Amino acid sequence: MGLLNALEQMLLRYKRGKEQVDLKEIFCKRSDDQYIERFRTAAVGVEYSNIDGSDRQEALKKLKVGEKVRLIWDGGGQGGNDTVYLVRKGLSHELAMADCFGRLNDKAAADVIRRLTKENVVTAAKVAKIQGGTRKRPKLSCVLELSTYPGPKKKTAN
Numbered sequence: 001m002g003l004l005n006a007l008e009q010m011l012l013r014y015k016r017g018k019e020q021v022d023l024k025e026i027f028c029k030r031s032d033d034q035y036i037e038r039f040r041t042a043a044v045g046v047e048y049s050n051i052d053g054s055d056r057q058e059a060l061k062k063l064k065v066g067e068k069v070r071l072i073w074d075g076g077g078q079g080g081n082d083t084v085y086l087v088r089k090g091l092s093h094e095l096a097m098a099d100c101f102g103r104l105n106d107k108a109a110a111d112v113i114r115r116l117t118k119e120n121v122v123t124a125a126k127v128a129k130i131q132g133g134t135r136k137r138p139k140l141s142c143v144l145e146l147s148t149y150p151g152p153k154k155k156t157a158n
Helices: 003-014 056-061 106-119
Strands: 023-026 037-042 068-074 083-088 100-103 121-131 141-150
Touching (some): 056 100, 068 106, 083 106, 106 121
Antiparallel strands (some): 023 068, 068 121, 121 141
């Protein structure tokens, strides 16, 4: 069983009795300068633990500036909100709960999902800045740079 399936099963147990979990990765392989928009936003929830007990601060410690981040969309978000989780790339293509270090704030997540579903625009994320880890601010935080690109052209029937 892949780690994505394991993650989904954990979330299903966590949301027992609620709507079904619908996790999807937002793929964007582009990294050229033909982006539509580029903006920065802070990762939220970085001070909490994941539902499996893994520490998000530990995942943040492994991040480097410029590293690409996987965007995982939970379409069955809590309270009707779409949630976009932030996951380190890792060495494999499979997801591990311990690689999740936070999520996008509600406004940024709603923009990413709206653009993906209604405008066929995909979003790529990378680490722009890591802050904290000092005596004054021991907790780490992360600023992401999100770039939006036109999605793949949809095939039309002749």
